[in-house]
Amino acid sequence: MLRFLGLLLAILFVVPLIRSVLGLLARAFTTFAFKNTSQPAGANPQPPRVPSGGVLRKDPVCGTYVSEGLAIKRVSSGETFFYCSEECKKKHLAAKA
Ligand SMILES: [Zn+2]
Known part of the structure; x- marks a missing residue:
């Protein structure tokens, strides 16, 4: 014990x-x-993966990931698309038409 x-x-x-x-x-x-x-x-402890402006979004045309702040946006029937360039936006519009 x-x-x-x-x-x-x-x-x-x-x-x-x-x-x-x-x-x-x-x-x-x-x-x-x-x-x-x-x-x-005291700053955001996350590593600086995105150089500027928020969440990464996939370009539906070329598959490039673009940050939401820098991407070219287009809202179509409630869905928001994010493009890396005007060219991709045009291509996507042309493909849909
Ligand atoms: Zn693109």
């Missing part, structure tokens, strides 16, 4: 120790990760 209590006490001491060590490691890792990004602290 005493050995069991000793073990229990050991666990009670060791578990918070491990947790604090893990917490320190996690904090060290996140600060390291944030240092590697060029963005200032």
Whole structure:
């Protein structure tokens, strides 16, 4: 019984120790990760995948992914199409007609 209590006490001491060590490691890792990004602290932590303007949309004509902000938009019967260029928009219109 005493050995069991000793073990229990050991666990009670060791578990918070491990947790604090893990917490320190996690904090060290996140600060390291944030240092590697060029963005200032508190900014969007996501990597800059899209150079400018929002979600990526697929051009239905050539299959290129264009960011929503830069794409040429056309709304047709409730559906919005995103094109990389006027040419693709014209091609798509021609194909539908
Ligand atoms: Zn295109």
